[in-house]
Amino acid sequence: MMRDKYKEIFEAGTDLPLVEDFYTIQGEGYHTGKPAYFIRIGGCDIGCRWCDSKISWNPKEHRLISVEEVVRKAVESPAKSVVVTGGEPSLYNLEPLCTELKKHNIENFLETSGAYEITGEWDWICLSPKANKAPVASSYKKANELKFIIFDLEKDFALAEEHAKLVGDDCLLYLQSEWSQYVHNIKAIVEYVKNNPKWNISLQSHKFMRIP
Numbered sequence: 001m002m003r004d005k006y007k008e009i010f011e012a013g014t015d016l017p018l019v020e021d022f023y024t025i026q027g028e029g030y031h032t033g034k035p036a037y038f039i040r041i042g043g044c045d046i047g048c049r050w051c052d053s054k055i056s057w058n059p060k061e062h063r064l065i066s067v068e069e070v071v072r073k074a075v076e077s078p079a080k081s082v083v084v085t086g087g088e089p090s091l092y093n094l095e096p097l098c099t100e101l102k103k104h105n106i107e108n109f110l111e112t113s114g115a116y117e118i119t120g121e122w123d124w125i126c127l128s129p130k131a132n133k134a135p136v137a138s139s140y141k142k143a144n145e146l147k148f149i150i151f152d153l154e155k156d157f158a159l160a161e162e163h164a165k166l167v168g169d170d171c172l173l174y175l176q177s178e179w180s181q182y183v184h185n186i187k188a189i190v191e192y193v194k195n196n197p198k199w200n201i202s203l204q205s206h207k208f209m210r211i212p
């Protein structure tokens with residue numbers, strides 16, 4: 001299992017394999033439209049077949065960078081907010097990264113499947129549960145938004161409802177079409193949300209804008 005091989009790096013969290021970092025607009029979920037600096041950390045053992053970030057799966061393919069250095073890059077941009085994504089960030093001890101971001105008064109947002117215990121203090125946690133590896137119980141409790149990906153119209157609305165039972169009362173609920181199925185899925189998602197108004201639609205708006 002990947003946890004054993006990369007154990008020390010995962011547990012220390014002081015150096016992280018950096019896939020990419022870029023200043024863009026948050027494209028998804030509650031904070032859609034907000035300028036944010038993205039830090040994409042390598043390493044994921046969940047294996048969603050439709051993952052749009054497969055280049056991030058193997059942590060060894062990405063150079064290690066200290067949290068100080070990657071945060072310095074964010075601080076040098078005009079960004080007031082940082083989105084930490086991956087890969088699966090919950091594999092790592094995220095406390096050093098959160099502490100460094102907070103030293104610079106940067107708002108920190110997390111994108112995670114919640115498959116492992118989420119560490120660090122976060123201003124906003126987007127939990128996107130995956131069929132291959134469900135979130136741990138504590139991840140549901142920490143989520144500010146649940147963003148469930150609809151790939152298979154036959155099965156995925158029911159799965160989304162199961163996950164929604166496990167989050168807190170204040171957690172916002174989003175359905176987001178899997179990108180390759182967008183044209184096929186969107187009508188049914190619109191109808192579902194109109195009939196079940198506790199849900200909202202999240203679009204991958206950056207893909208429509210053709211920005212990173």
Ligand SMILES: C[S@@+](CC[C@H](N)C(=O)[O-])C[C@H]1O[C@@H](n2cnc3c(N)ncnc32)[C@H](O)[C@@H]1O
Nearest residue numbers: 050051052053086087088111112113128178179
């Ligand atoms: C690449 S993942 C990285 C963070 C974490 N591993 C996760 O899955 O939440 C970032 C976000 O993109 C979503 N996502 C990944 N591939 C997608 C696709 N093909 N279509 C729509 N959303 C996708 C994920 O569900 C997640 O909310």
Ligand SMILES: Nc1nc2[nH]cc(C(=O)O)c2c(=O)[nH]1
Nearest residue numbers: 025026027028085111206212
């Ligand atoms: N613009 C933009 N918004 C995003 N929101 C979540 C993303 C992710 O890959 O985690 C993402 C991304 O890759 N780009």
Ligand code: SF4
Nearest residue numbers: 044046047048051087
């Ligand atoms: S958990 Fe996230 S990064 Fe990992 S395969 Fe699934 S979508 Fe991709």
Ligand SMILES: [Mg+2]
Nearest residue numbers: 052053085212
């Ligand atoms: Mg993305």
